[in-house]
């Protein structure tokens with residue numbers, strides 16, 4: 001859009017280069033599952049920002065709660081208790097099954113992952129001494145961009161710059177059945193052995209409930225075995241639900257698909273559909289390991305963010321958005337299966353509920369980031385909004401609409417995506 005060029009130019013001039021590469025759509029406002037720019041253009045949103053607006057864009061209930069709290073003139077506090085922080089903690093813990101009944105509020109997803117690492121290390125030290133300090137995570141995993149969360153992650157280019165990588169972080173292949181064909185649990189045990197890690201040294205295993213870069217879930221049996229393995233070796237099992245939580249996968253929590261409970265779980269993104277707030281939730285005996293006074297962060301329990309999260313959770317529960325995600329998610333998968341069947345380049349489809357990943361490959365499973373990029377850009381030109389492709393070499397077209405999208409809008413989006421494949425491959 002020519003009118004947006006001065007804004008794009010300003011960002012180019014003043015913002016660091018690392019922010020480049022976003023589809024050039026300058027959002028002005030957004031409602032439901034539509035995004036508008038200031039010049040009369042409109043997009044069907046398949047991004048939810050970046051999986052944030054689970055309850056839909058521009059929800060009046062959330063804006064009203066934010067505004068009421070702001071007008072109430074209590075805008076910040078963390079060194080002192082507040083009623084709204086207490087209310088949110090109770091509300092969120094109330095959504096969790098026993099025994100996951102203690103919570104800590106933070107600001108970003110990355111911080112929650114780092115806090116999980118801290119708890120795991122304290123737990124390991126307490127029961128096994130210095131050597132029980134290894135955190136096992138999965139290759140290709142994304143857990144955030146702060147130093148600690150990048151160490152947990154399994155994407156080499158994201159952490160090459162860190163230097164002095166902590167040897168206490170080990171990655172194993174993620175059993176998605178496509179990029180890693182072997183989905184047996186032996187691969188987990190064998191990879192640890194190859195890395196010289198004894199099971200007794202592991203203090204925690206951390207995984208995204210589905211991998212953000214592919215939208216792939218692990219086979220439930222693998223996760224059940226992993227749960228038993230963790231119990232047997234007194235290692236914590238941590239599900240990073242920063243993306244999967246709050247209804248995204250068709251159930252309130254993503255881990256429900258596996259039929260196991262984690263010891264700790266991390267939340268962010270969809271928790272408020274708006275302002276930055278995150279949380280870690282877990283078993284009281286673990287959450288209470290850090291000493292009093294040793295955990296708080298400046299924006300913990302920010303009252304305006306708490307108000308947004310409370311209003312958001314009310315909408316997700318009242319409108320049963322996880323159910324809508326499950327039902328409309330079937331329509332999405334059906335549309336994507338059709339595209340996959342038609343174009344051999346769209347070789348790998350994963351996801352559940354309202355998250356999906358369609359990976360573009362060349363022969364022999366070579367990731368085709370260029371094709372994925374061209375298709376996403378074509379969709380954006382045609383009025384279907386997605387963020388830049390993710391995953392191996394940026395080859396995954398990632399789909400994550402607000403959870404109140406309709407089946408009709410999803411069918412419409414699939415038709416646009418199919419046309420984009422046709423046109424780009426013509």
Ligand code: PMP
Pocket residue numbers: 107108109110111113142143144145208212240241242243268269
């Ligand atoms: N974990 C997962 C699974 C994520 O998807 C993300 C963000 N994409 C993070 C952690 C980090 O969250 P944040 O960007 O809020 O720090």
